[in-house]
Amino acid sequence: MKYINIKWISLIALIVSTLSSCESDLEIVPIELQVLEQVFDTKDSAGVNANRFLTDCYRHLPETGNRVGGDFLDAATDDAVSSNPTNTSVQQLAMGTFNADSYPDNLWTTCYQGIRKTNIFIQNIDRVPLKGQLANGTPLRRVWKAEARFLRALFYFELVKRHGGVPILGDKVYRLEDDIELPRSSYAACVEYIVQQCDAITDSLRMDPFDLPNYGRPTKAAALALKSRILLYAASPLFNGGNIAGQNPLTGYPNFLAERWQHAEEAAKQVMDLKLFRLEPEFKSIFITRNSERIFSKQGGNNTSLENNNGPVGYTSGINNGRTSPSQELVDAFGMANGREITDPASGYDPNDPYTNRDTRFYATIFYNGATWLSRAVQTFEGGADKPGGTRQQTKTSYYLRKFMGNFESAVNYSSVNHDHILFRYAEIVLNYAEARNERLQVPDALVYQAVENIRRRAGLMPFELPKGLTKVQMRDAIHKERRKELAFEEHRFYDVRRWKIAEEIFNKELHAAVIYQTGTGTIRQSIPILKMNFQKRMYLAPIPFYEVIKNPKMEQNPEW
Numbered sequence: 001m002k003y004i005n006i007k008w009i010s011l012i013a014l015i016v017s018t019l020s021s022c023e024s025d026l027e028i029v030p031i032e033l034q035v036l037e038q039v040f041d042t043k044d045s046a047g048v049n050a051n052r053f054l055t056d057c058y059r060h061l062p063e064t065g066n067r068v069g070g071d072f073l074d075a076a077t078d079d080a081v082s083s084n085p086t087n088t089s090v091q092q093l094a095m096g097t098f099n100a101d102s103y104p105d106n107l108w109t110t111c112y113q114g115i116r117k118t119n120i121f122i123q124n125i126d127r128v129p130l131k132g133q134l135a136n137g138t139p140l141r142r143v144w145k146a147e148a149r150f151l152r153a154l155f156y157f158e159l160v161k162r163h164g165g166v167p168i169l170g171d172k173v174y175r176l177e178d179d180i181e182l183p184r185s186s187y188a189a190c191v192e193y194i195v196q197q198c199d200a201i202t203d204s205l206r207m208d209p210f211d212l213p214n215y216g217r218p219t220k221a222a223a224l225a226l227k228s229r230i231l232l233y234a235a236s237p238l239f240n241g242g243n244i245a246g247q248n249p250l251t252g253y254p255n256f257l258a259e260r261w262q263h264a265e266e267a268a269k270q271v272m273d274l275k276l277f278r279l280e281p282e283f284k285s286i287f288i289t290r291n292s293e294r295i296f297s298k299q300g301g302n303n304t305s306l307e308n309n310n311g312p313v314g315y316t317s318g319i320n321n322g323r324t325s326p327s328q329e330l331v332d333a334f335g336m337a338n339g340r341e342i343t344d345p346a347s348g349y350d351p352n353d354p355y356t357n358r359d360t361r362f363y364a365t366i367f368y369n370g371a372t373w374l375s376r377a378v379q380t381f382e383g384g385a386d387k388p389g390g391t392r393q394q395t396k397t398s399y400y401l402r403k404f405m406g407n408f409e410s411a412v413n414y415s416s417v418n419h420d421h422i423l424f425r426y427a428e429i430v431l432n433y434a435e436a437r438n439e440r441l442q443v444p445d446a447l448v449y450q451a452v453e454n455i456r457r458r459a460g461l462m463p464f465e466l467p468k469g470l471t472k473v474q475m476r477d478a479i480h481k482e483r484r485k486e487l488a489f490e491e492h493r494f495y496d497v498r499r500w501k502i503a504e505e506i507f508n509k510e511l512h513a514a515v516i517y518q519t520g521t522g523t524i525r526q527s528i529p530i531l532k533m534n535f536q537k538r539m540y541l542a543p544i545p546f547y548e549v550i551k552n553p554k555m556e557q558n559p560e561w
Helices: 006-019 024-028 031-039 048-060 089-095 108-127 140-163 187-201 220-235 259-273 283-287 305-310 328-333 360-365 426-440 446-458 472-486 493-499 546-551
Strands: 080-082 294-298 324-326 421-425 510-519 522-532
Touching (some): 220 426, 220 493, 259 426, 283 360, 360 472, 421 426, 446 472
Antiparallel strands (some): 510 522
16 A cells, blocks of 8 residues: 655645646756746746646635535435445445545545645745735735635645644645654644634735636635634534543643634624625525625536536436435425424425425425426436436435526526535525524524524525524524525535534434335325434544554544544
């Protein structure tokens, strides 16, 4: 087996990525020195090569969608299973059948590649006599440097949310002769570093998130959104007093501090106070148009990738691989249009007509038997066009993923729609604020109610108001449920359940599928078990990659890995 540590990964990545945009004659002299001279040209007042280098750093941003072995990360939660009949990566995540050498969602390498590249940029951009400034007078060099620092902070967040404390490299660019056997920084130090980076750059970034010539570059709002997310995680039970390794500073704080919830609340409020964003009236449009709910995205372009990967399999128009099978548990989590849960006797839910009068987010998230798509009804009954049986990959649950797809209900073919990777959107910020404020207070106040009810109002619930007089625990439950419905398949559920430290309960359950039979006298529906999830305490944090631990004696592994 071949082991690679941070030093070699980073150097190789630098050489490969920069060579791809530079002339071949650079191989004549020492590569790293010559690359720096070429990229950070002391005569390039337009910063053409430097900007190209910075743009290349964006490649390392995380993506969403079918990215974990071809599946959504949410197919490793109680919200879905993979339709693939083999033992997929997400099934290994759901079942815990992985080890430190085979973690299916390992971003260690790509994040540290991104960190090294941004450090190189930050260290060298001042050599470029860059002209230009923003309308507010901020020099372009300062803006670009702030963008690189944002990217670096986001790379660290992706590592910290998976592993806890990780090595913080600062601004240093390590070379082959340097001692790279660095220990992990404490969880607290990592959180402090990310927050400090966000605070330091907010006044240097662009303000307008809808500036099309620079769309996809981080703005002040993006930095504040990242700060909101990391502080929400830091305040949550898994890290704030619920450390899975007791006093181990690598895996969380050794003590609980209520003020951490206040810091998370204030960070979310900073984004809200910008008054730049809103909850889009049409839920489906958030994901296929560039709109005023998006805070920061990795550009994915216009295509039909989501439709091809996840569309119901029985259509001849386009490629339909039906990769994602939402669970019956997720379907049941969506309540009725009147705002009540389906278990409420007053909700009007009819088990013989289960898809009528549901929360509008249900229709925007899930294909069900009878839904309209490409000018016909989806058929997920046994033997139907979209659940034909046999060896073809198809739904395991009688449901397919609808979210993120274009509006092709009345079309006959797919056409390209926007499929950017949305990393931060305003609805998350509103829910972050509601959660943090509710946890800080003894009893939820009007501002907590308002935040949650704004989400429910946009969903079209009527009435959208929550019952008055909820306790803190009852409001917590309501917020958790809204996050599940609102943010489904956006890679929050996997980490939310962990940071709430309830995964040993929620992710140790059996998931269910619907089985639907069409008979001459009507429709018969059954619920059957489809997958028994398995969650062990050690899975709250991902293992440090084995190749890092074996190469670096100072790299402490996470508990029980």
